[in-house]
Amino acid sequence: MRSMVPHDVFRDQPVLTGTRVRLEPLDAVTGAHFVEPVLNMDPEVRRLTGTHRRFTEEELLRWAATRPDHHDRADWVVFGREDGASLGECALIDLDPDNASAGYRIALNSMSVTGRGYGTEATDLVLEYAFTVAGLHRVSLEVFAFNTRAQKSYARSGFVREGVWRGCLRWDGEWHDAVLMSILAEEYAELRAARNR
Secondary structure (H helix, E strand, O other), X not given: OOOOOOOOOOOOOOOEEOOOEEEEEOOOOOHHHHHHHHHOOOHHHHHHHOOOXXXXXXXXXXXXXXXHHOOOOEEEXXXXXXXXXXXXXXXXXXEEHHHOEEEEEEEEOOHHHOOOOHHXXXXXXXXXXXXXXXXXXXXXXXXXXXXXXXHHHHHHOOOEEEXXXXXXXXXXXXXXXXXXXXXXXXXXXXXXXXXXX
């Protein structure tokens, strides 16, 4: 049986440009902007993303440099259009070419850049690419239940709540749930048409 999308659908990953953000593919060059925020991750960003692990600079630089060779995912560094500052990173991950689906993740560098629409615009740009260029049918994500701000942002981008993974994150001695959300190609098309009216 032929896959719904090619296994290397993310091979020619483009730059995605919006009104406030510009998403550049993660590689050895853009990785330089990715490393420092991860090494010195804002404690609240660490909690919101459930990131327990500490990475070394060498690990991060190697990771960034090898991204162009991995076509089962698409990673971008998010830059502000106004000043060119690195704001975060986002990615389509876990490509399932047989079912034309992938996961999505985004992390902004610090709480000082949240609540300004950067994450929502980055998400919208990635969804446009996922559905209109890559030809995906479904994009899904998980967000920790305590991160209600992110859940609202994802809902604005068209994600629908599907369910809950109970007790999947242990943080500060407590177990936390994750909310599962997704958006389908036809839902994205309807949302896009409504926005263009």
